[in-house]
Amino acid sequence: MSTQLSTAETGSFSTAETGSFTTATPPRPYREPGRRTVWASRVVIALAAAAIAWFQPGPLLALATLLLGVGFAWVGGWHGRELRLIALALGVYVSAVDYLSWRLSVLSWAGWWIGVPLFLAELHAAVHTVGLHATVWPHRPRRARQDLDPSRLPVFVFVPTVDEGTAVVEATLHGVLAARRRYLAEFPHAAITVLVCNDGGVAGADCSDAVEQLCARLDVRCVTRTVGGGAKAGNIEHARQLVGGSGDALLVVFDADQVPREDFFLHSLAPMADTTVGWVQSGQFYGNRHNPVARWADDQQSLFYRLLCPGKALHDSAFICGTNVVLRAAALDEIGGLPTDSVTEDFAASIRLAPRWHSVYLPEVLAVGLGPVDLPSYLKQQERWARGTLSVLRSHWRDLLLPRRGGLRAQQRFQYGLAVTHYLAGVRDLVFLVAPVLYLATGATGVRGATLGSFLAHFVPYYLLATLAFAHAAWRTTSWRSVVVGFGSFPALIRAAWMTLVGTRGLFTITPKQRTAASPWRTARWHLAALAACLGSLGLAVALRHSPAYYLAAFWLVYLCVMIGSHLWLVLQDARAARTAARSPAAAEEPPLVVRGEGPSAPRRPRASGRRRLPRRRAAWIGLGVTALVGAAVFGTLSTAGAASTGGGPAPLARPAHARAGLGSATLGQSGTLSAALGVSFGVQGRTQELGASLDTDWAEAVRTGGGVPWITLVISRNGRGGLDSSLTAVANGVDDAALLRWGRSLAGYAHPVYLTVLPEDDRDYAISSAVARGGIPQDSARAWQHIRKLLRQAGASNAALVWNPADPAHDRPYAPAPGSVDAVGVTLFEYPGTRWADPATALAEAAAAHPGKPLLVTTSVAGAPEQRAAWLDRLGAAVADRRDVAAVVYQLTGPETDTASAAARRWSPLTDPLTGAAAARLLRGLPEGSGR
Numbered sequence: 001m002s003t004q005l006s007t008a009e010t011g012s013f014s015t016a017e018t019g020s021f022t023t024a025t026p027p028r029p030y031r032e033p034g035r036r037t038v039w040a041s042r043v044v045i046a047l048a049a050a051a052i053a054w055f056q057p058g059p060l061l062a063l064a065t066l067l068l069g070v071g072f073a074w075v076g077g078w079h080g081r082e083l084r085l086i087a088l089a090l091g092v093y094v095s096a097v098d099y100l101s102w103r104l105s106v107l108s109w110a111g112w113w114i115g116v117p118l119f120l121a122e123l124h125a126a127v128h129t130v131g132l133h134a135t136v137w138p139h140r141p142r143r144a145r146q147d148l149d150p151s152r153l154p155v156f157v158f159v160p161t162v163d164e165g166t167a168v169v170e171a172t173l174h175g176v177l178a179a180r181r182r183y184l185a186e187f188p189h190a191a192i193t194v195l196v197c198n199d200g201g202v203a204g205a206d207c208s209d210a211v212e213q214l215c216a217r218l219d220v221r222c223v224t225r226t227v228g229g230g231a232k233a234g235n236i237e238h239a240r241q242l243v244g245g246s247g248d249a250l251l252v253v254f255d256a257d258q259v260p261r262e263d264f265f266l267h268s269l270a271p272m273a274d275t276t277v278g279w280v281q282s283g284q285f286y287g288n289r290h291n292p293v294a295r296w297a298d299d300q301q302s303l304f305y306r307l308l309c310p311g312k313a314l315h316d317s318a319f320i321c322g323t324n325v326v327l328r329a330a331a332l333d334e335i336g337g338l339p340t341d342s343v344t345e346d347f348a349a350s351i352r353l354a355p356r357w358h359s360v361y362l363p364e365v366l367a368v369g370l371g372p373v374d375l376p377s378y379l380k381q382q383e384r385w386a387r388g389t390l391s392v393l394r395s396h397w398r399d400l401l402l403p404r405r406g407g408l409r410a411q412q413r414f415q416y417g418l419a420v421t422h423y424l425a426g427v428r429d430l431v432f433l434v435a436p437v438l439y440l441a442t443g444a445t446g447v448r449g450a451t452l453g454s455f456l457a458h459f460v461p462y463y464l465l466a467t468l469a470f471a472h473a474a475w476r477t478t479s480w481r482s483v484v485v486g487f488g489s490f491p492a493l494i495r496a497a498w499m500t501l502v503g504t505r506g507l508f509t510i511t512p513k514q515r516t517a518a519s520p521w522r523t524a525r526w527h528l529a530a531l532a533a534c535l536g537s538l539g540l541a542v543a544l545r546h547s548p549a550y551y552l553a554a555f556w557l558v559y560l561c562v563m564i565g566s567h568l569w570l571v572l573q574d575a576r577a578a579r580t581a582a583r584s585p586a587a588a589e590e591p592p593l594v595v596r597g598e599g600p601s602a603p604r605r606p607r608a609s610g611r612r613r614l615p616r617r618r619a620a621w622i623g624l625g626v627t628a629l630v631g632a633a634v635f636g637t638l639s640t641a642g643a644a645s646t647g648g649g650p651a652p653l654a655r656p657a658h659a660r661a662g663l664g665s666a667t668l669g670q671s672g673t674l675s676a677a678l679g680v681s682f683g684v685q686g687r688t689q690e691l692g693a694s695l696d697t698d699w700a701e702a703v704r705t706g707g708g709v710p711w712i713t714l715v716i717s718r719n720g721r722g723g724l725d726s727s728l729t730a731v732a733n734g735v736d737d738a739a740l741l742r743w744g745r746s747l748a749g750y751a752h753p754v755y756l757t758v759l760p761e762d763d764r765d766y767a768i769s770s771a772v773a774r775g776g777i778p779q780d781s782a783r784a785w786q787h788i789r790k791l792l793r794q795a796g797a798s799n800a801a802l803v804w805n806p807a808d809p810a811h812d813r814p815y816a817p818a819p820g821s822v823d824a825v826g827v828t829l830f831e832y833p834g835t836r837w838a839d840p841a842t843a844l845a846e847a848a849a850a851h852p853g854k855p856l857l858v859t860t861s862v863a864g865a866p867e868q869r870a871a872w873l874d875r876l877g878a879a880v881a882d883r884r885d886v887a888a889v890v891y892q893l894t895g896p897e898t899d900t901a902s903a904a905a906r907r908w909s910p911l912t913d914p915l916t917g918a919a920a921a922r923l924l925r926g927l928p929e930g931s932g933r
Contacts, residue, residue: 156252347419758788
């Protein structure tokens with residue numbers, strides 16, 4: 001599912017080679033449904049809910065809804081992942097209504113004091129479960145307009161700072177200036193003014209003068225306030241009015257620790273060509289994942305920025321997230337500027353702007369920041385966000401609930417309503433903690449007339465469908481850590497809810513960029529109390545309560561103990577980090593972020609982390625899932641975050657619904673340049689590595705976080721040369737086992753899907769590991785292949801999809817391994833000048849016939865006359881469009897040349913002439929872009 005307004009949909013500015021402004025038509029344009037259609041769908045949903053609530057049909061209806069959903073999606077033109085999303089969402093909706101209606105019918109009003117809060121907690125969880133799937137429901141993007149050239153508009157970049165320190169601010173300013181240089185290289189006429197909004201003086205920060213000196217050294221304007229007020233929003237508004245950032249200007253905001261990448265402006269300013277777009281938001285990603293708290297918090301944030309934000313944007317309900325955002329000054333002028341009466345001024349502004357202005361969300365990594373470095377900082381951050389969001393509910397509830405107020409459309413009211421009630425999860429989780437303890441300690445219950453059979457008939461379909469649907473939607477997006485840290489923040493969320501209820505505003509505090517003096521164990525006192533209560537109730541159940549109902553309640557408490565214990569493990573990790581910091585302050589200090597390389601690369605992450613170790617992650621999910629499934633059979637709910645697993649670990653790559661655009665033999669810088677020039681994001685990126693080298697984890701992470709899948713071709717050579725250990729016989733006899741196992745362990749540690757080619761083109765005599773030269777025979781090929789596969793599986797590299805890539809896949813029977821050992825088949829189409837060029841449709845059909853049922857990965861590159869190159873690339877695009885078995889089309893930037901810096905290699909580039917560049921753009925734009933799946 002496309003989760004962004006891509007360059008193919010928003011139009012793009014060509015590079016300096018063409019110097020023109022062009023537009024592109026989306027392949028699947030969005031059509032605003034008519035009013036009758038909207039009302040008809042609402043009536044159908046309401047009638048279905050009423051019928052389900054009345055009849056309470058149980059599991060059979062949920063199963064039937066899944067089947068009907070598949071048919072509904074198929075008729076609507078959706079396939080693959082989108083079809084599954086629709087079917088599962090309908091199943092979740094039907095089963096949730098069925099369960100809640102049954103649950104209400106057995107509510108005990110005699111025990112209303114526990115029954116009503118418990119039902120409301122379950123209702124909150126169910127609404128947010130259904131809401132999540134409504135958010136990710138496939139939605140064709142709005143057709144973007146091309147009204148103006150945004151490079152002609154004045155751009156003001158604001159970097160607000162209080163007391164983050166010059167090291168943090170300097171890293172951000174270097175990133176901003178580098179991004180400005182990159183943009184001005186493409187558009188020399190553009191004007192981008194960078195300003196630091198310094199609130200250090202009014203806050204009494206020691207670094208205020210140093211920030212002014214830093215700005216003078218970097219030739220950046222510094223605006224220092226002498227009168228405070230309005231927190232961050234007031235700081236920015238003060239600077240905006242001072243420099244005249246209004247009217248047709250574009251405003252860019254970066255938090256002091258958010259370091260933009262060089263292509264930030266190239267990506268984020270282009271959608272502003274549509275004058276109906278009020279803001280363009282990109283995600284927030286943490287670069288200090290070596291810190292345990294930041295790593296867990298980043299996992300939690302991934303669910304929001306990688307799954308929910310793209311979905312909300314397609315429903316025209318994106319958020320302004322306060323940083324890494326481009327705002328249209330005219331839009332802010334309409335609402336009187338950023339609201340200064342909320343600690344989440346960004347979210348409040350979103351609700352005010354949404355009725356008149358469209359929004360765009362860019363999911364790729366365009367900036368990297370610092371996550372909270374300890375638990376006190378994390379919990380303060382969660383409390384601030386919760387306080388601000390709940391205060392918006394308090395001040396804007398009329399806009400969200402009253403149909404004729406605020407101008408919001410129904411889907412916007414729903415999406416923003418989900419957002420403002422999300423942080424009530426702390427109160428909900430408290431209810432889920434208290435209810436089983438009270439039940440086991442006193443026997444008090446809020447349920448009457450329910451039998452175990454009726455409960456299972458209504459709850460199990462809802463729970464299983466919700467779990468399956470969430471796992472499918474969030475696959476490869478988050479980890480079990482996000483579930484635990486979200487649950488563990490309940491004390492902070494409860495405090496925020498209480499402060500909002502009584503009207504206490506509290507102070508605006510930024511998230512510290514260095515470890516605080518507070519002890520992590522001080523934050524865990526409520527968790528320890530909850531754990532003691534759960535363990536005490538468990539002991540009581542074992543000693544005194546001997547009935548199936550009490551045993552099931554005890555299993556629910558086991559689940560809670562696992563969740564609390566997992567959070568306490570994070571507390572322990574943070575306490576260890578605090579002791580390390582106390583012993584060696586310099587070593588523990590958070591370094592400023594530095595953006596390395598070019599293009600949308602990802603922040604450096606340690607190679608060895610718990611997230612990438614399959615056995616531990618799978619064991620954790622199995623333990624959480626089993627205890628939750630059995631225990632939830634008492635109280636009938638799990639929250640959206642707490643109930644669902646994102647899967648137990650990596651799995652071989654499944655065939656995508658449509659072919660992805662790919663790029664091979666390119667550095668990250670070249671990839672970024674080509675992406676900007678052709679207006680396409682690459683869903684697959686390939687490179688060749690030798691057996692003696694190590695897996696380039698930084699490159700693979702950069703590809704993955706940019707929405708792509710790495711494709712590695714592993715050759716058994718040293719320094720480009722083969723030897724005795726390069727032969728297929730040597731491979732099959734175990735000569736290279738140590739190196740192959742090392743690669744397998746590296747891939748397993750990476751733990752994300754990857755395509756892996758071994759023994760490339762061994763059906764030819766020029767291959768380093770050849771089955772027809774240097775003593776090799778065809779039978780050696782399958783033996784060596786099976787041996788490599790066995791070693792990779794032995795090392796746990798189940799995330800690597802093995803690609804059989806002969807030179808001639810249509811006639812490779814003497815060399816091909818068993819079909820069951822091949823995950824995908826590579827088809828290489830390199831067309832040389834002066835030769836007879838292959839017919840793409842015929843080549844693909846023959847390869848598919850020789851390898852039925854296997855996904856095809858097409859690698860192509862052309863060199864020769866521009867007219868011939870362009871015509872052939874168009875033929876390839878037409879051939880791919882007619883097939884469902886092509887998983888990717890990868891353009892090899894340097895063709896078959898091994899010396900990538902040579903003139904011979906440069907002639908294969910699609911940017912050598914305008915005709916080829918346009919044809920390559922048509923080919924690759926016609927394929928879905930990387931979506932982070």
